[in-house]
Amino acid sequence: MPKKNVDIFLIALNSPILIGIYEENILIETIKSQEKSSDILPLLYKDLFKKYNVKQLFYTNGPGSFMAIKVAYIFLKSLSILKNIPLFATDAFKFNQNKPIKAIGKLCFVKIDSEIKTQKFKDVEEVVFELPKQLVYEEFSKNTTPLYMIGAVG
Numbered sequence: 739m740p741k742k743n744v745d746i747f748l749i750a751l752n753s754p755i756l757i758g759i760y761e762e763n764i765l766i767e768t769i770k771s772q773e774k775s776s777d778i779l780p781l782l783y784k785d786l787f788k789k790y791n792v793k794q795l796f797y798t799n800g801p802g803s804f805m806a807i808k809v810a811y812i813f814l815k816s817l818s819i820l821k822n823i824p825l826f827a828t829d830a831f832k833f834n835q836n837k838p839i840k841a842i843g844k845l846c847f848v849k850i851d852s853e854i855k856t857q858k859f860k861d862v863e864e865v866v867f868e869l870p871k872q873l874v875y876e877e878f879s880k881n882t883t884p885l886y887m888i889g890a891v892g
Contacts, residue, residue, distance in 0.1 A: 741791040742766075746783075748795075749867045750775045750810040751802030751830055751839070757782060758869035759790065765871050775809040783817065792823055796878055798867075799827035800885030801847040801854055802839055807884045815882065826878035829854065829885060833867045840865060854885065 742761055749756040755775060759767035771778045786792065795814050800807045818825035830839060831849040838846035838859060845856045 741789065743793050744790040745794040745796060745873060746786060746790075746792055747869065747873060748779075748797040748810060748814065749830065749833055749869065750779070751798055751800070751806050751867065752865055755779070756867060756869050757786075758873075759786070760873045763873040763875065765869060765873075768869055775806055775813070779809070779813050783813075787821075792821070795823055795825045796873065797825075797827055797882075798830040798833060799882060800829060801841070802830060802865075804886055807886060811882065811884045824880075825882050826875075826880060827882040828878045830867065832877060833870065834865055837863070837865065 744766070745760045745763070747758040747760060754770040754772050755778065757769040757771075758765050759769075769782060771782065795818055797810050797814050799811065814825055817823065829849065831837075831854075836849055838848050838857065840862050841847050841856055844858050844860070844862060846859050846862060847854055848857050
């Protein structure tokens with residue numbers, strides 16, 4: 739039996755890590771993990787590559803935890819190069835209903851009129867991300883450079 743052709747979308751900015759498997763841009767499988775990205779991503783993707791024929795890789799390139807973004811980017815960029823699979827990225831605000839994303843202390847990243855800035859908040863809510871039921875390819879870019887935003891929190 740031939741493997742299904744799929745796209746894989748990763749949100750790894752906080753815990754849990756979310757991985758969506760999409761067939762013809764429709765979500766067919768969801769994976770959640772509380773493990774560290776650096777420990778679990780190689781294992782999860784190894785299993786996914788055994789099970790599926792992966793056509794494209796997608797991820798949220800920030801803003802968020804510097805280390806989480808760095809691990810996700812290096813891991814996916816390496817896979818993209820080694821397996822010759824296109825990699826695409828977009829910011830994370832599309833997947834948390836455009837709510838603030840914790841930066842450091844009381845500072846959060848916010849997106850206002852397509853510009854990402856930091857704002858100080860009295861209370862910082864926990865960020866909850868959700869995988870979309872359908873991938874909208876036009877929302878992603880070939881520019882996969884991480885949105886580290888270090889200057890905003892330094």
